[in-house]
Amino acid sequence: MCGIVGLFLKDRRLDSSLGSLLSDMLVTMSERGPDSAGIAVYGKPTLGQIKVTVQSPQAEQDLRSLASDLEKAGLKSSVEIKNTHAVIDTTADLAMVRVFLAGTHGIGHTRMATESAVTTLGAHPFSTGLDQCLVHNGSLSNHNNLRRELVREGMAFETENDTEVAAAYLTAEMAKGKNLREALAGALDDLDGFFTFVVGTKSGFGVLRDPIACKPAIMAETDSYVAFGSEYRVLVGLPDIERARVWEPEPATVYFWDHAAAA
Numbered sequence: 001m002c003g004i005v006g007l008f009l010k011d012r013r014l015d016s017s018l019g020s021l022l023s024d025m026l027v028t029m030s031e032r033g034p035d036s037a038g039i040a041v042y043g044k045p046t047l048g049q050i051k052v053t054v055q056s057p058q059a060e061q062d063l064r065s066l067a068s069d070l071e072k073a074g075l076k077s078s079v080e081i082k083n084t085h086a087v088i089d090t091t092a093d094l095a096m097v098r099v100f101l102a103g104t105h106g107i108g109h110t111r112m113a114t115e116s117a118v119t120t121l122g123a124h125p126f127s128t129g130l131d132q133c134l135v136h137n138g139s140l141s142n143h144n145n146l147r148r149e150l151v152r153e154g155m156a157f158e159t160e161n162d163t164e165v166a167a168a169y170l171t172a173e174m175a176k177g178k179n180l181r182e183a184l185a186g187a188l189d190d191l192d193g194f195f196t197f198v199v200g201t202k203s204g205f206g207v208l209r210d211p212i213a214c215k216p217a218i219m220a221e222t223d224s225y226v227a228f229g230s231e232y233r234v235l236v237g238l239p240d241i242e243r244a245r246v247w248e249p250e251p252a253t254v255y256f257w258d259h260a261a262a263a
Contacts, residue, residue, distance in 0.1 A: 002137040003029025003110040004217075006198040006228035007238075008205035008257050009103075014224060014239070015043070018103045025227075025234040026108040032230060040125045040133035042200055043103030054086050104259060107200045109135035126164045128155070129171035131202035136163040137215045137230060138195035146190070166191060170199065181256040184208045188252050198228050203260040213251035220244040226257055 005025040009018060018041060026039060054063070063086040067079040070090070077090035107125060125133035140146075143162035146169060151157070155168045169190065173183035180199060184206050187197070196215040199206040207228055209217055220227045220235050222244045229235050235246070249255055 001032050002135075003032035003230045003234075004108070004135050004137050004196060004198050004228065005029055005230070005234050006105075006107040006135075006200075006205065006207070006226075008105040008226040009224065010226070010257075011224035012104070015104060018043075018106055021238060022106045022108055024237055025229060026110065028234045029108075029110045029230060032110055038125050038135075039106060039108040040127070040200055041103040041106035042131070042202065054088065104203075105200060105205050107133060107135050107198045107205075125200075126161070126167040128164065128167040129174065132167070132171060132174070132199070134163065134167040134170065134197055134199045136166055136195055136197055138193060138210070140166060140191055140193040140195060142192040162193075166195065166197065180204045180206045180258075181254050184254045184256070196230075204256065204258040206257075207249055207255040209249055209251050209253070211252040213249075217249050218246065219249050219255070220246045 003026075005022060007018060007022050007025065009015060014021075022039065022041065060081070063079070063081055066086055066088070067077060070077045070079070070088070075090055077088050080087045080089075109125060125135050127133045140162040143165040147157060147165050150165065150168050150172055153172055155172055157164055157168065166187070169187060170180070170183045173186055174180065178186070180201050184197070184199070187208060188211065191210075193210065194212060194214055195208075195210045196213075196217050197206070197208045199208075205226065207217075207219065209215065216230050218229050218232050218235065220238065220241060222240055224239065227235055227238055232246075235241055235244075238244070
């Protein structure tokens with residue numbers, strides 16, 4: 001029942017509208033997933049500057065001294081606490097999670113928890129590699145065995161969530177030299193269960209449904225964008241949607257767009 005949205009902009013004049021378009025799509029999916037919501041937006045990086053988001057259930061206690069601790073460690077940073085999270089803006093070379101309102105593409109998720117707790121750690125998107133995020137509707141049946149295999153390959157996990165395993169699988173496959181399209185194709189052989197994935201990388205946007213494809217999905221494409229939603233109603237507010245090619249993505253078929261390839 002989870003809700004998924006995704007938007008990949010071809011027309012760079014729409015970059016400043018990505019946040020508003022994607023958030024409207026995500027709000028429309030809130031009925032499918034009341035437990036949590038998450039969003040990942042990809043934009044032009046600021047040279048030498050990164051943002052990292054960290055969370056704690058006791059944010060005021062655990063994070064209030066974060067800025068001074070980082071400064072003592074020689075890392076010039078600013079820290080903004082937002083409820084249970086803190087956003088760190090720094091020039092340090094840290095693993096990053098970027099959050100921009102403007103950008104080239106983004107993915108979002110509203111979660112109805114089925115196989116793990118309703119916590120911040122269970123919220124999507126899951127990011128297991130630099131500039132890679134994944135959202136998922138469905139359930140994997142072989143995630144425990146696959147997690148053990150990935151741990152032996154050096155992957156680390158923060159949760160028991162099956163979606164983190166799917167994200168880590170793609171990270172591991174791309175570390176072997178595959179691109180996102182090839183990694184998604186491999187998932188059809190290596191992942192068991194029901195799944196619809198939407199994946200973002202630094203410049204790419206991918207969609208995959210399992211061979212049975214029992215989870216709902218709809219896509220639209222114009223000269224300006226590619227959009228994905230769990231239901232058609234998330235697409236109706238997009239520009240020129242009446243002129244879009246609208247279709248249901250085929251089972252066991254990889255759909256992939258890449259700004260780098262188009263450049």
